[in-house]
Amino acid sequence: MEILVCVRRVPDTSENEIALNVAGSDIERDDLVYSINEPDNYAVEEALQIVGRVGGKVTVVTVGTEDDEEVLRREMAMGATHGVLLTDDAFTGSDARGIAHILQAFVQKGSYDVILTGVQAEDGGAQVGGMLAALLDYPFASLVTAIEVLDGKKLKISREIEGGNKEVSEIDLPCVLSIQTGINEPRYVGMRGIRAVASVPIETYGTSELAIDSTSVGTAGAKVRRVDYFVPAATKSAEILRGSREENIDKLLELVAAKGGLK
Amino acid sequence: MLQAIQPDVSLTSYLSSGHGLFLAIHVLGLICFAYIIARRLVPLLHAQRDPRFDHPVARLRNVLKFWLGQWKHPRYRTAGILHILFFSGFILLALRAFTVLIIGTSPGFAMPGLSGTRGETYEAVTDYAATIVFLCMIFAIVRRLVFKPARYAVPARFGKAHKADAVFLLALIAILMLADSLFEGARAAAALRQGVAAGINTVLSLPWIFKVVLASKSLPVVDRAYFNGYLLHEVTFYVLLCYRPFGIQFHVETSLFTVYFARLTRGTLKPVRWGVRDEELDQVKSFGVKTFEDFTWKHMLDFYTCADCGRCSDNCPANSAGRPLSPRFLSIKARDYAFKHYPMFGHAGNGKPLIGTVYSEDEIWSCTTCGACEEECPLLIENIDKIVDLRRGMVDDGNVPQSLQKPLKSLESRGNPYAKLEKKRGDWANSKEFRQNCTVKTIDKSNGAETLYFVDSVTSFDDRMQSIARATARILDHLGEDFGIMGSQEKDSGHEVRRFGEETLFMALRDHNTEAIEASGVSRIVTSDPHAYNALKHDYKDLPRVEHISQVLARGVTSGAIKFKPVANSENVHTYHDPCYLGRHNGVYREPREVLDAIPGMKRVEMARSRDRSFCCGGGGLMLFYEPKEDERIGVKRVRMAAEAGANVMVTACPFCMTNIEDAIKVAGLEGRMSVIDLAELAEQQIVRETAGAECANEIPPELVAGR
Numbered sequence: 027m028e029i030l031v032c033v034r035r036v037p038d039t040s041e042n043e044i045a046l047n048v049a050g051s052d053i054e055r056d057d058l059v060y061s062i063n064e065p066d067n068y069a070v071e072e073a074l075q076i077v078g079r080v081g082g083k084v085t086v087v088t089v090g091t092e093d094d095e096e097v098l099r100r101e102m103a104m105g106a107t108h109g110v111l112l113t114d115d116a117f118t119g120s121d122a123r124g125i126a127h128i129l130q131a132f133v134q135k136g137s138y139d140v141i142l143t144g145v146q147a148e149d150g151g152a153q154v155g156g157m158l159a160a161l162l163d164y165p166f167a168s169l170v171t172a173i174e175v176l177d178g179k180k181l182k183i184s185r186e187i188e189g190g191n192k193e194v195s196e197i198d199l200p201c202v203l204s205i206q207t208g209i210n211e212p213r214y215v216g217m218r219g220i221r222a223v224a225s226v227p228i229e230t231y232g233t234s235e236l237a238i239d240s241t242s243v244g245t246a247g248a249k250v251r252r253v254d255y256f257v258p259a260a261t262k263s264a265e266i267l268r269g270s271r272e273e274n275i276d277k278l279l280e281l282v283a284a285k286g287g288l289k
Numbered sequence: 290m291l292q293a294i295q296p297d298v299s300l301t302s303y304l305s306s307g308h309g310l311f312l313a314i315h316v317l318g319l320i321c322f323a324y325i326i327a328r329r330l331v332p333l334l335h336a337q338r339d340p341r342f343d344h345p346v347a348r349l350r351n352v353l354k355f356w357l358g359q360w361k362h363p364r365y366r367t368a369g370i371l372h373i374l375f376f377s378g379f380i381l382l383a384l385r386a387f388t389v390l391i392i393g394t395s396p397g398f399a400m401p402g403l404s405g406t407r408g409e410t411y412e413a414v415t416d417y418a419a420t421i422v423f424l425c426m427i428f429a430i431v432r433r434l435v436f437k438p439a440r441y442a443v444p445a446r447f448g449k450a451h452k453a454d455a456v457f458l459l460a461l462i463a464i465l466m467l468a469d470s471l472f473e474g475a476r477a478a479a480a481l482r483q484g485v486a487a488g489i490n491t492v493l494s495l496p497w498i499f500k501v502v503l504a505s506k507s508l509p510v511v512d513r514a515y516f517n518g519y520l521l522h523e524v525t526f527y528v529l530l531c532y533r534p535f536g537i538q539f540h541v542e543t544s545l546f547t548v549y550f551a552r553l554t555r556g557t558l559k560p561v562r563w564g565v566r567d568e569e570l571d572q573v574k575s576f577g578v579k580t581f582e583d584f585t586w587k588h589m590l591d592f593y594t595c596a597d598c599g600r601c602s603d604n605c606p607a608n609s610a611g612r613p614l615s616p617r618f619l620s621i622k623a624r625d626y627a628f629k630h631y632p633m634f635g636h637a638g639n640g641k642p643l644i645g646t647v648y649s650e651d652e653i654w655s656c657t658t659c660g661a662c663e664e665e666c667p668l669l670i671e672n673i674d675k676i677v678d679l680r681r682g683m684v685d686d687g688n689v690p691q692s693l694q695k696p697l698k699s700l701e702s703r704g705n706p707y708a709k710l711e712k713k714r715g716d717w718a719n720s721k722e723f724r725q726n727c728t729v730k731t732i733d734k735s736n737g738a739e740t741l742y743f744v745d746s747v748t749s750f751d752d753r754m755q756s757i758a759r760a761t762a763r764i765l766d767h768l769g770e771d772f773g774i775m776g777s778q779e780k781d782s783g784h785e786v787r788r789f790g791e792e793t794l795f796m797a798l799r800d801h802n803t804e805a806i807e808a809s810g811v812s813r814i815v816t817s818d819p820h821a822y823n824a825l826k827h828d829y830k831d832l833p834r835v836e837h838i839s840q841v842l843a844r845g846v847t848s849g850a851i852k853f854k855p856v857a858n859s860e861n862v863h864t865y866h867d868p869c870y871l872g873r874h875n876g877v878y879r880e881p882r883e884v885l886d887a888i889p890g891m892k893r894v895e896m897a898r899s900r901d902r903s904f905c906c907g908g909g910g911l912m913l914f915y916e917p918k919e920d921e922r923i924g925v926k927r928v929r930m931a932a933e934a935g936a937n938v939m940v941t942a943c944p945f946c947m948t949n950i951e952d953a954i955k956v957a958g959l960e961g962r963m964s965v966i967d968l969a970e971l972a973e974q975q976i977v978r979e980t981a982g983a984e985c986a987n988e989i990p991p992e993l994v995a996g997r
């Protein structure tokens with residue numbers, strides 16, 4: 027089974043103190059540590075596990091610049107066979123549809139049975155997977171929490187739906203799936219693993235190789251533009267329980283039950 | 290040999306009739322033994338290299354102390370004394386056993402140097418030795434069957450109990466002693482009947498009893514007893530010899546080698562591969578131990594040598610808290626694996642991964658590397674190196690618990706496991722109150738210092754532990770030291786990173802710090818964290834001298850540079866908890882106690898488990914991120930031990946001990962009745978300063994300060 031996983035490099039929210047720049051147009055990026063978008067890491071792990079069960083190859087792809095190669099290397103160190111960087115000055119400033127369009131062009135150059143994305147980018151809005159499926163006219167399932175390969179033509183997938191219930195569906199191949207975090211336990215990649223793939227070549231494609239009209243992507247093609255970045259004002263919504271231990275327990279249970287946390 | 294002293298026509302001829310049989314048994318027994326040993330050596334030949342042929346003097350000293358001297362045995366009184374008795378019995382009887390064996394085929398043989406009076410004396414000593422060994426065996430069997438010491442029990446998850454095996458082997462030795470005594474008694478009885486003097490009369494020894502019983506019997510009966518005693522002795526001897534390599538008594542043969550080849554250093558770890566330099570490590574295809582053959586030959590020898598005595602697990606904090614690790618079974622399971630996959634006949638080897646079959650992941654991650662098991666082992670078996678090698682194998686396969694992956698990644702990108710910004714590493718020294726009377730300089734090109742205070746991650750970033758950093762800085766300041774920190778240039782020492790098997794990341798951290806320390810131009814390093822202390826001292830190379838703050842304090846106390854005022858609350862009873870990496874791994878037991886005892890009015894008690902038997906707090910560094918399966922927190926057990934000792938203030942000298950004990954006090958419900966303080970914090974509070982103006986309390990949260 028040929029699996030393509032779309033990945034993205036994001037500022038690691040757990041390793042940075044995110045602050046706005048003076049203009050308020052973006053976050054301060056000078057001292058940031060970047061890493062793989064965590065949901066994408068689950069998608070790659072899932073792809074590797076499927077290939078481990080039924081055979082095949084895993085390719086990881088990202089749209090970005092040379093800096094983004096580091097996440098491709100990390101995922102290749104996990105076990106992905108190929109790393110592909112889609113890069114072109116014309117891609118800069120793409121909105122989600124633009125990214126989906128670039129990915130679509132790349133997908134159509136190859137032959138993939140399954141395309142996986144993380145459930146969402148930590149700095150994005152869970153848009154690319156669905157748009158990519160639509161552009162390719164592939165079936166799409168989001169928030170996938172389990173995948174089983176049926177006779178090579180279909181997948182049986184589970185999705186978690188509100189309230190913790192599970193829905194099981196069959197989906198035809200080829201398809202696009204967005205993978206929920208927690209579907210597996212991604213393997214560890216250390217510096218040694220990354221060093222081992224340091225010299226594996228990464229394929230690079232731009233507008234001409236992908237036959238993309240440069241006005242349909244990047245800032246030129248973007249129909250969604252960011253206009254502001256701000257930190258919401260802190261509100262005083264925290265409620266502190268100040269009764270005896272027993273009273274607090276009763277009150278807490280009441281509050282949790284009211285929010286549907288207890289059945 | 291007595292044949293030689295007292296040639297006895299009747300008995301010698303009687304024994305001669307069995308020459309053919311005896312010789313056949315000798316030959317068969319020796320061939321079997323040689324074959325068994327050769328097969329047992331097969332896995333060792335497939336193992337990783339391990340250079341242990343250096344320092345013969347130090348190794349011989351170990352043999353004299355730990356093997357011949359049985360140094361560790363008395364740590365367990367009953368079993369230890371029992372072992373010392375029959376070990377010395379065996380040593381004494383060895384010559385006699387060989388002599389007797391040879392007599393069967395060459396009557397009249399005497400061991401050179403053991404004839405005449407000297408021979409008679411040796412004979413008398415060994416008569417009693419055999420008797421003592423026999424009685425010890427009976428006692429040991431009764432102990433196994435009736436008293437059943439808890440540490441011999443085998444939990445169901447580790448397989449079947451080895452009681453039958455143990456009792457059978459003990460019984461064989463008892464039979465060997467009986468046969469030997471019957472043989473000697475019959476010989477003496479015959480001599481007596483013939484009116485020949487028969488050496489020293491060893492009253493109440495086993496041979497003496499047989500002699501007295503046989504003295505009244507007819508000569509043919511005595512002859513038969515003599516013949517059968519010999520035959521039984523010979524057969525039992527070879528059965529034992531050939532059976533031992535299949536069970537826990539293999540250590541009789543292997544222990545001498547295990548002790549000789551034992552590791553000579555403490556606090557250190559074996560490299561990923563012996564003989565491979567750091568720069569060449571990228572060429573090594575696989576790291577650590579994944580299959581049995583990835584162990585070194587010495588580690589395999591350890592597996593053979595484990596006597597299943599259970600002392601390691603009895604002292605293991607992980608085992609005691611119900612984690613899935615028992616160091617005893619680390620060895621026993623590997624030994625059983627070796628026996629199964631390197632059998633006496635047929636194909637040897639298996640090559641399947643050990644994790645998931647022989648060991649579980651949780652079992653291997655459960656170890657705190659406290660070293661209690663190694664400290665206790667009478668045979669000097671090494672466990673930490675094996676655990677770390679197994680972890681290296683898992684890390685290499687990407688098999689790392691999710692809860693550890695984040696901190697490891699942060700260590701890679703930010704140099705600390707908490708994902709804090711590098712530039713904030715020195716912020717603990719910037720609080721306003723602290724800066725009023727103590728400034729800590731950050732060493733850089735224009736700002737040199739004599740001494741580097743290596744703070745390490747937890748003390749730099751954890752709000753509570755920063756108080757240890759400030760106390761340490763004030764102590765150094767009080768002593769007039771020219772010291773500084775590296776601030777953002779310091780990264781985690783990597784001590785736990787290495788012990789969790791991430792060697793490559795460790796090397797990156799080590800190289801960064803080494804370079805920064807060299808560039809700083811300091812001539813000495815002080816740290817308040819025993820883990821950093823151990824890393825800089827043993828895991829790093831060619832650094833300036835490293836000291837723990839307790840050593841600096843002790844020297845200040847001795848020289849008079851540090852004077853303490855009396856304790857604020859004379860009701861408090863203190864107890865000192867030895868951090869594993871200060872105590873067991875580095876032997877620093879005396880200094881912290883000297884510092885405490887120098888405080889006027891200090892009431893101090895020792896816990897039952899202290900010094901080299903100290904009980905780990907639960908483990909530091911990355912262990913704080915690991916979520917073990919356990920019945921009770923290790924730290925809670927430790928806090929209860931302090932309460933049992935009658936203490937209400939625990940003093941430690943390690944930020945991780947502080948973290949674990951502080952949590953454990955809450956979990957144990959002892960808040961208000963037990964508190965914990967770092968030695969540096971306590972000492973700093975008590976220091977008498979020359980000028981009143983310099984006096985200033987450290988900013989420890991008031992509820993945590995002992996004596997308030």
